[in-house]
Amino acid sequence: MKEQLHQLLELANVSSVYIVDDAIGDGSVTYEHFIGLIRKVEIASGLEALNSLDEGLDFEDNAPALEEYSAGLWKAAAPYKQLHYVRRLCELTPTGEDEDLATNLDIARVLQQLREDEHLKKPELVSLSPLEWDAQRDEIASKVPAGKRVLVLFDQRLERSGERFAVTRGIDLVKEIVSSAHKLVFLTGILTYTVTEEGQELDERAKLIADKALEASDLFVLTKKRLEELPHFVDGIKKLLLNEPCEQIKVQAISLGESALQSTKAKLLALDTYDFNRTVLQSSSTEGIWAPETLFRIIDIIYKDEIKEQLLQRNLIPELNKLLVQATALSQIPVPVLEAEAYTKRYSLRRQEIYATANLVNGLFKPIENGDIFEVTGGTGKGLYVLLAQPCDLMIRSNGTRSSEVGHLLKIRTTSKPDLEALLTEQLQKASIKKLHDFNFWKTRGVIEYIADDPQTIGLVSLTKAHVVNLDVLDLAMFSSTGEVVLDISATPPAALHIGLAKRFDKLKGLHEKIHRNVGECQVALKAVQGTLPKELIQGLLPKLSLNDKLGATTLTGSLFSFGIRRVKALREPYAKNLLDKYTRHLSRTGDLHDFAD
Template structure:
């Protein structure tokens, strides 16, 4: 049953939605309107309705007895004496009241009753499919002002049509002579609230329909919470404006792109050499990234300038703002891709940063595979300048270890030693946090190895050439790391079996190497694995999988610094120990 306050909020929103869309008429086409309930159903339904309620529904019905059998007989005589139109209307009202009293699932009677509550009588017209077929041309003729919202039921089987006739009606209307005058909704019980968006996409594709001109709405929105219906109507209202706004923004962005390219062309060769090559080389940056930074600077300022000066865009924003405040129930909103889009802004995935051999940075996320296949993730929280690889291939100052801080699922409220890590997974239901109190200080060499491979795995063939495609500073870093590792592992060369060893000695040394070798260079978190071949291969169970963007990573770094620098006061002895 619809809550009165919710119904009032939904009713208040309708006129503004219709006004913004220039809709002057709403027509509901449903097989429910083809015929009223049968007499026996109406007489049976009135039995469960208290007399005072029945008197409100049928004020001219004169009940002469409290006996239920006599009342039923009298009501049948009264009902059968009504004209067809009044009997149909009364029968539906009686059946709906009985359903509400019995607490049964909502049905078409209850859904469409709410529809009548939402739209005023001068706006809403209800028709059976056959009535629509006869009257469509008249209703949509030249005398109509504004647009008409057509709400078709999908399953029209009770009117002798197919169960999927509703979308066929919509397809016909949107491709016919009245297409410019109508917007359509498929108001149906054949889809759920959760499934309506997928059905909308599928119908648009299958029938080649413009999504700006129709929408799929689950009837269940109408009872018990019509705000869901109002919100779907809002989507239909703003969709054409949104499409126009996207087209306008695309036009502005293309113009801004051209202007930004012109500004890049104006840069002198002296400035180009300084900004694009010399500065990145000193800071260990990839030169095209600096070029993109300049382009973004010019593009952003020009795009904003063009946007503020465009009257069409301003008018569209003003129009959409009029309906943006309309009430909606967040629990009943349709599925959205907003979570994933926001996640793409916050996290760069490993495929991109590893393929370009980008050096490790603040916010890099590493994965360690533990025994039994369990996976743990850690985030690098170190000062960016300390991480930067200079043009010589070294850091200033060189640091042997950097802090990796554990990422874990957050259960309940976070304590003072944890910071939320939102959008870490693709599911909005997952909650993760960074455990600031428990850093692991990992050898910088292990982390650097992740930037040497296109997969992000910490691996190197000691003594081999640096992979192609690295920026010069990282290429020099590769040589430094490779040489240092070579010196370190050579300390244990006595363990390597060689060709001079006899068969038994060689087997013994191989077994010793297999057992002891992996222990020699492993870090606190990561285990090492040696493999002997033309070169010595060294691999750690560490992989760079993503990068948190700079703003969010800085926020975590500040939280981490605050956690490390928290006050350590003397133990309070003024309270009982159990407090």
């Protein structure tokens, strides 16, 4: 860890680190602390409790010469053992009495660990009281070598130092630095117990910068819990050092995006009415595409080019590359933190890239498309399925028709990555070495990553068995804002449907109205027939979701048809196309002749 910290500080051009805390002086503990705590424990719990400091100790037998015994014990102990003794004594004293010393020990332990091999010599890693910081700040800034910076970690609560610190907090000291001529010299952070978990650090930082009108690049917040384990402390320093370049990159990106948006807006407003009519309205109507989809496509084309134009016009590439090089170099320093990960935003961003949510798909009444994911909620085959079909076969034209009446639903089996690795190992062990080239596990399966909130969960799609589904049934999902495959024949179509979809709705409604009439006539005709035959015959009149196997459950209640399935999300491109391509290759595969010589 010391080597990693040394590398991090060197990459960030940090020449020294200061920890400013009202509970510490120079970050060390003394024999006076030790013997004072022993007396407290003796009074509160008796000498017997002191034996728990370490194995082999016997304070009771040495009671007559307690101070001599304690002094010898202290003198013989290595520095790390002295810290262990005092930390344990703090735990044995009444709660809260020695909070300052406990903080002192946490910081002292980290300082000592970092100094052990002299990667960070004592002048380079310094602890100060708030009063000492006030007195030395300008001098520290003046002595920073050219091209170097100083990292300062402030405790948030400083009231024990008295004077102005009765009301002045660590964030106020950060504000003073940011508002001063020393802003470019100091890198600042808050190291505090007011944040109890690593996952709360960014939320606390957001509150502090809002309170003091600071920028996110001005500081990072670290919990003092990181001091309990050196890897966590070094991990916090790494994130603090990454914070400034990363936030500056984000600010640049937002500025570029805002300027590009204004340019895109101007170009869109300048689009001729006749061009708009031909490009957006007529082309969408001809192809059966919702016109806003075409409009968004055009906006996306213009916007992406405008961002690149802004990059060139502002000559930002050298500046951005410099920040990227710095941030990337820092990010490559490995800091193994074994516990549960606190920062998981990247997983939700990745899921957003791969999937369109149910709200975006169903709320916009989008036609069913290749890669749509459905969940069977009732009847047979409950679980997740993905729709695979050629996009041109699924496209609904302006007259409400499409070229295909069926599609393929393939089952998605969710599993964890460790379980999948175990399954693969088992399958490989069973495979003959001579026939290893015939190992077809991945030939017959597709993978859908981040299928669930847990990033360790993936979806396996079996390519060997598909439900041939009736698109006249599955289409009903696009008329429901919740994605349910249902149809109430007494209902009117959603107002948001474009011409092609409105005609498709009328067509399907007419089809189901006819089925409803046939069911009614059958019920009347079979009214006198006993047994299960009437129910079976009526069930046979109802449309089925799957044409080759049972799937879901078709019910008719009054005027409502329901099929026990709903659309829950959609694979975006290129992931939907990639899965379709793999399925198509599987369907078009050829078999090898058997090896009769084996």
